[in-house]
Amino acid sequence: HMLSGDVDKAEALINEMPKQKPPVALDARAVNTFLRVCQRAGDAPRAWEAYRKMKGSGPASAPCWTSVVPDDATYKLVARLLSQSLSARDVKDVIADAAAHAARDRSARATSGGDASAAPCQFWNAGRCDRGAACVFFHDPEKTQR
Numbered sequence: 343h344m345l346s347g348d349v350d351k352a353e354a355l356i357n358e359m360p361k362q363k364p365p366v367a368l369d370a371r372a373v374n375t376f377l378r379v380c381q382r383a384g385d386a387p388r389a390w391e392a393y394r395k396m397k398g399s400g401p402a403s404a405p406c407w408t409s410v411v412p413d414d415a416t417y418k419l420v421a422r423l424l425s426q427s428l429s430a431r432d433v434k435d436v437i438a439d440a441a442a443h444a445a446r447d448r449s450a451r452a453t454s455g456g457d458a459s460a461a462p463c464q465f466w467n468a469g470r471c472d473r474g475a476a477c478v479f480f481h482d483p484e485k486t487q488r
Contacts, residue, residue, distance in 0.1 A: 347382040356392075360406035368406050370413045377419040386427035393420045393436070412443065448483075456480050 356376045359366040373392060380389035393416070395407035417440035424433045456463070456478045463479035465471040469488045471481065 347379060349379055349383045349385045349388055352376050352379040353388065360404070365406075368410050370410055370416060373410050374413070374415050374419060377416065377423070381419060381423055384423075384426070386423040386429065389420055389423045390429070390432060397439070412439070414440075417443070 353376065356368065356372060359368060359372065373396065376392060377389050380386070380392070392407075393412070395404070396410050396412055396416070398408045417436055421433050421436045421440075424436060458480055460478060460480045463471050463477055463481055465473075466477070466479070466481045466487070467485055469486070471477050471479075471487075
């Protein structure tokens with residue numbers, strides 16, 4: 343439905359996923375794909391509604407939506423659509439949410455990884471370690487991550 347920009351069908355599909363047997367859990371990738379459909383069609387109100395469902399403030403926010411954690415792509419897609427629709431107040435809310443999320447990530451990264459006496463993590467130093475707190479190597483909080 344993304345290539346055709348059919349927001350109605352994409353929304354029906356994403357709402358049907360958790361109702362399948364067995365259920366298909368929503369994740370950031372699925373929601374971001376829906377947001378890209380909204381972007382292709384220029385449907386900022388539905389993108390904003392989906393974002394609000396994720397944040398637990400949208401109409402009929404189901405647990406399957408509130409369990410989705412927005413990522414950088416989510417914030418960028420929603421902010422871009424809202425700015426194109428001239429919704430400055432809502433864009434400011436998304437930017438504030440993204441900044442708070444980034445601050446939480448920085449805090450978590452500072453405490454993740456091995457002890458400071460451990461060898462430095464080569465992946466962390468290169469910009470990204472996917473092991474997080476499970477990594478036995480040291481994560482230098484001064485190193486910027488992608």
